[in-house]
Amino acid sequence: MTVFLQSLISGILIGGVYALIGIGLTMIFGVMRVINFAHGDIMMVGMYLTYNLFTLCGIDPFASVVICIPVMFLFGGFLQKIFINRVLNALPQNQILLTIGLGLIMSNTIMLIYTSDYKILTTSYSSGSFRIAGISISEPLAISFLITVIITAALYWFLMKTDMGQAIRATAQDREAAQLMGINVKRMSVIAFGLGTALAGTAGALITPTYYIFPQIGSTFTLKAFVITVLGGMGSVIGATLGGVIIGIAESMGAVYISSGWKEVLVYVIFLLVLLFKPSGLMGKSRM
Amino acid sequence: MNSPAKSAITKPPKSKAPPVTYLLATVALLSLLFAFPQIVDSPYTLHMMILIFLSIILGESWNILGGYTGQYSVGHAAYFGTGAYTTMMLMQYAQVPPWLGVWVGVAVAIIVALAIGSICFRLRGPYFVLASIAAAEIIRLTALNVKSFTNGAEGILATDIPPLKLGAILITDFSSKLPFYYTGLILVLLTILMTWLVQHSKLGYCLQAIREDQDAAHSLGINLTLHKNIALIISAAFTSTAGSFYAVYIGFIDPTSVLSLDMSVQIVLICIIGGIGTIFGPVAGAIILVPLSEALRSNMIAQGLFKAGLVGEESSIGIFLKDNLAHSHVLIYGILVVVVILFMPEGVLGFISKFVHGKTRRGVS
Amino acid sequence: MKKYSVLMLMAFFSAIPSLSPAAAIKIGVINSITGPEAPIGENLTNGTKLAQEDLKKKNINVDLVWEDDTGKPQIAMSAMEKLATRDKVVGVVGPYTSACANAVAKLAEKYKVSLLVPAAAKEEITRQGYKWVYRMNAPADVYASVLIDAALSMGKPKTIAFIYENTDFGTSTTKTAREYVAKKGIKVVADESYSKGSPDYRSTLTKIKARNPDLVFMVSYVADAILLMRQAREIQLQPKAFLGGGAGFTTAEFAREKEISNGVFACTQWTDDVSWPDAKEFARRYKSRFGKEPTYHAACAYASMMVMAETAAKAGGDREKVRIELKKGKWNGIMGEVKFADYDGFTNQNRHQMLVEQIQNGKYETVFPLIFATKKHLYPFPKWQ
CATH class of the missing domain: 3.40.50.2300 (Response regulator)
Structure with missing residues (x-):
């Protein structure tokens, strides 16, 4: 029973970080239908930003989120305006290759600056944990889960209650119709990409105290982000959150009750099953 | 969906009798390629040619599904790896020679393809792409975990290739480049012939119709699932052959080298850089990409600059280049990919023909 | 063209x-x-x-x-x-x-x-x-044998759990280790491979903890080693000894994380205080x-x-x-x-002599073989704080 609860709890906590990556991608994918293969690399840039803020300025990784969000937002807006915008109507494989190219540029530039060494960011609480009824809970993961919840709630409010949020959602639902309604879809795309980038960067910032950094780390998270996004439903913030937690739990349970080698297969099988039987995702409206 | 593309589908172009000059040029090129190992005996150059052949085969195979049918699979490593693993496992564990194993590889790849197709072809656009990636990843992880069959991450090392008797010739030396050069060349010609046949048959028009507009093609009475599956089978069979060829040539396979997402992306890249949906797009893509990445990787550019006397080897720029170019070849590669996608969205061939003829090439959506 | x-x-x-x-x-x-x-x-x-x-x-x-x-x-x-x-x-x-x-x-x-x-x-x-x-x-077989030999000379371990990354290095080292412990009569109670770069190993470690092994044998590259030990501490995995198969367990970064790395054994090809x-x-x-x-x-x-x-x-x-x-x-x-x-x-x-080192107070100390030892080994693994 302890084994079950322990893996459930750690699955949920790690799912929180996954969710943040997934939400970032769902914004981009939802609004632009661009398969962004650079998402993990963007997250990696966020990690290095946090690392620098910590080692050079002594800013705590969790506090650095305040800086990370605006900086990464601008970075994302820049990427969208200069590169992504030009391929919005191109074939999907051209979009994929463009983002793969951008990812290569990001990871290799970082490698030239920082070398390919692993960087580990050790805070006073990096390996801290507390126990409730025999189940240990990682302190940094618990904090980052809390921050994820706050950010998700704020984003949800922004998308639901503000004019701009509604414009973004309208663009996500039907680009042409949104344009006909007088929404500046180009601007919405820039904002959506900026938000997606900021969220990926934030996820990077939140995971650094418990994880490690090296320039090629992005690819680990890119595919996971897609699985989460499709699972939850395109453009659905709640869906991506749910997707992240489900994937977290699936991995955790898979490792315990099947084997850690097979846990990722489980994730992809869930992904394909969802695509087959509920292609719109758990929370999405039908889009097929 | 531009009008030249439409007209290409609705009205099959009459096959013109090739002018004598074209015929002569083709014959000259072919004899040059067949005589090449006699002229140049540098194993390194032959190795590069073999890698180019491999890329052409892969590019042409992907082209049938991605270029002509518009099903943008980013999971072709699944078929490549299936071919490589089947051939290698049969050779190492059952002493089946690779030229027989390759057929088993093709059969297995077709079964795998039909299984993947039955899932992925229900989906469209980005969903299809993601599903194809997921399917290929499942196969990679399976190869990694089923250790008793595939030897897991340790991979399979080819130890002995049995001798091959071709009529009067007995080939025993498989460390020589020659058998692989000629096998590769013949496979290239076969895949090009196959692409030509597909493009000039009714099948080709059905496939292109599906690419241009699935719903319209359906309403014209084209059986979507059937045609997509035919394209997939052709594509997977040739990709699997390339995988077997790779396995025997390199002599070592593991899940990372033959089944990874990276492999799938490389295959797509060959086509996109060259130009999709044309016979010679993948050929151009391979001829550009393989030597280019090798030149970047082995720092030939800096050496060329030193040699030409443009930059002094001991000057500060020279030292900077020497120190950094080795680390930045992937960066330069990334920049080139971005530039080609942004400025030559129809690939290099498309760009050239647009430039030369001032019009869009036939067969690009 | x-x-x-x-x-x-x-x-x-x-x-x-x-x-x-x-x-x-x-x-x-x-x-x-x-x-x-x-x-x-x-x-x-x-x-x-x-x-x-x-x-x-x-x-x-x-x-x-x-x-x-x-x-x-x-x-x-x-x-x-x-x-x-x-x-x-x-x-x-x-x-x-x-x-x-x-x-x-x-x-x-x-x-x-x-x-x-x-x-x-x-x-x-x-x-x-x-x-x-x-x-x-x-080669890989020595990685395993030198560590197991060291463990056997320190106590009487009966059971062992393997956790290793699913790369060539991880699987081949573990394969030889499995054969070696079979010869020495140690029972394998868990055998878990993982994909490197995964941020969460807690569930795998929890599963291992439930089997209560005497030895935990880990093969990982640099950073995963730190993650594994951090999370082992979190869930209070408490074997008699943690054995690290080279690579990630022999880096300075790992030793510097004193809280989690103290007492861990690692086999290595070389140490900076060896008498060579x-x-x-x-x-x-x-x-x-x-x-x-x-x-x-x-x-x-x-x-x-x-x-x-x-x-x-x-x-x-x-x-x-x-x-x-x-x-x-x-x-x-x-x-x-x-x-x-x-x-x-x-x-x-x-025929290179591999060494076994142990982290003591944030420093690598060579502990096996005895002729190269700079400090006495610490066994069993101290209780987590």
């Missing part, structure tokens, strides 16, 4: 002759400079650079031809083809990964160029009877030159380059002579005594 390209290609690959003064000895280096293996490759690069400087001091002028294999076997092969036939090097040091080394070994044999593998663990590399392939480091000649001096200079502690990869690369260059200089750039000299020679340097021998199915394998 195609014809032109082919012609240009021919010109490109055959016309550019290699450029180097005749005096220097040409040696090829194949290493993972970019790509996923780059973090470790970096150490080999640094070790090689230091060797190059030292060779200059010894008046041996080497011209190194660097080749990046990006961690892929087919690219490592391209590199080897180029080095052997176009650059005409007298010997090659590298590649780092087992997969690449395996693919390249075949070519070394074909082109008759001596290949000295500095740090790849896969046993098969020197088990195929190749005459031209040499290896500096001890110049080892301490190498560590000091490496640190001042690159600003970080050397790993055993760096030491292996350094020693390999020194051996290869000295041999090549002595043989005057003759490939056949280099091979004979490598086979005959005996060296004594930072890796201890180096000699390439044939034994137990291995050919040209340096």
Whole structure:
């Protein structure tokens, strides 16, 4: 029973970080239908930003989120305006290759600056944990889960209650119709990409105290982000959150009750099953 | 969906009798390629040619599904790896020679393809792409975990290739480049012939119709699932052959080298850089990409600059280049990919023909 | 178009002759400079650079031809083809990964160029009877046996749990470990592989904790080692000893995380306090030159380059002579005594003595074998705070 609860709890906590990556991608994918293969690399840039803020300025990784969000937002807006915008109507494989190219540029530039060494960011609480009824809970993961919840709630409010949020959602639902309604879809795309980038960067910032950094780390998270996004439903913030937690739990349970080698297969099988039987995702409206 | 593309589908172009000059040029090129190992005996150059052949085969195979049918699979490593693993496992564990194993590889790849197709072809656009990636990843992880069959991450090392008797010739030396050069060349010609046949048959028009507009093609009475599956089978069979060829040539396979997402992306890249949906797009893509990445990787550019006397080897720029170019070849590669996608969205061939003829090439959506 | 390209290609690959003064000895280096293996490759690069400087001091002028294999076997092969036939090097040091080394070994044999593998663990590399392939480091089976032997000499462990990354290094080391513990009568209670780079191992560790093993044997690269130990502490996994199979458990970063790494045993090819000649001096200079502690990869690369260059200089750039000299020679340097021998199915394998070190107060202390021990070992593993 302890084994079950322990893996459930750690699955949920790690799912929180996954969710943040997934939400970032769902914004981009939802609004632009661009398969962004650079998402993990963007997250990696966020990690290095946090690392620098910590080692050079002594800013705590969790506090650095305040800086990370605006900086990464601008970075994302820049990427969208200069590169992504030009391929919005191109074939999907051209979009994929463009983002793969951008990812290569990001990871290799970082490698030239920082070398390919692993960087580990050790805070006073990096390996801290507390126990409730025999189940240990990682302190940094618990904090980052809390921050994820706050950010998700704020984003949800922004998308639901503000004019701009509604414009973004309208663009996500039907680009042409949104344009006909007088929404500046180009601007919405820039904002959506900026938000997606900021969220990926934030996820990077939140995971650094418990994880490690090296320039090629992005690819680990890119595919996971897609699985989460499709699972939850395109453009659905709640869906991506749910997707992240489900994937977290699936991995955790898979490792315990099947084997850690097979846990990722489980994730992809869930992904394909969802695509087959509920292609719109758990929370999405039908889009097929 | 531009009008030249439409007209290409609705009205099959009459096959013109090739002018004598074209015929002569083709014959000259072919004899040059067949005589090449006699002229140049540098194993390194032959190795590069073999890698180019491999890329052409892969590019042409992907082209049938991605270029002509518009099903943008980013999971072709699944078929490549299936071919490589089947051939290698049969050779190492059952002493089946690779030229027989390759057929088993093709059969297995077709079964795998039909299984993947039955899932992925229900989906469209980005969903299809993601599903194809997921399917290929499942196969990679399976190869990694089923250790008793595939030897897991340790991979399979080819130890002995049995001798091959071709009529009067007995080939025993498989460390020589020659058998692989000629096998590769013949496979290239076969895949090009196959692409030509597909493009000039009714099948080709059905496939292109599906690419241009699935719903319209359906309403014209084209059986979507059937045609997509035919394209997939052709594509997977040739990709699997390339995988077997790779396995025997390199002599070592593991899940990372033959089944990874990276492999799938490389295959797509060959086509996109060259130009999709044309016979010679993948050929151009391979001829550009393989030597280019090798030149970047082995720092030939800096050496060329030193040699030409443009930059002094001991000057500060020279030292900077020497120190950094080795680390930045992937960066330069990334920049080139971005530039080609942004400025030559129809690939290099498309760009050239647009430039030369001032019009869009036939067969690009 | 195609014809032109082919012609240009021919010109490109055959016309550019290699450029180097005749005096220097040409040696090829194949290493993972970019790509996923780059973090470790970096150490080999640094070790090689230091060797190059030292060779200059010894008046041996080497011209190194660097080749990046990006961690892929087919690219490592391209590199080897180029080095052997176009650059005409007298010997090659590298590649780092087992997969690449395996693919390249075949070519070394074909082109008759001596290949000295500095740090790849896969046993098969020197088990195929190749005459031209040499290896500096001890292969995977020693990683396991030296650790298990150390554990058996300290106590009476009955059960063991394996957790290892699903790479060539991880699986082949664990495979030999499994065979070795079977011989020694230790029962395997858990056997878990994982994909490297996963942020959460808690559930796997929880599962292992439930089986309550005496020994936990882990094989991981650099950063995963820290993650594994952090999370082991979190869930209070408490075996009699944690055994780390090289790589990630032998880095300075790992030792610096005192809270989690104190008391962990690790096997290694080299330590910076070992009594082998110049080892301490190498560590000091490496640190001042690159600003970080050397790993055993760096030491292996350094020693390999020194051996290869000295041999090549002595043989005057003759490939056949280099091979004979490598086979005959005996060296004594930072890796201890180096000699390439044939034994137990291995050919040209340096019978390198692996060491077991333990982290005590944030520092690596060599604890096994006893003749090299600098401190007494700590056993069993202290209770988590």
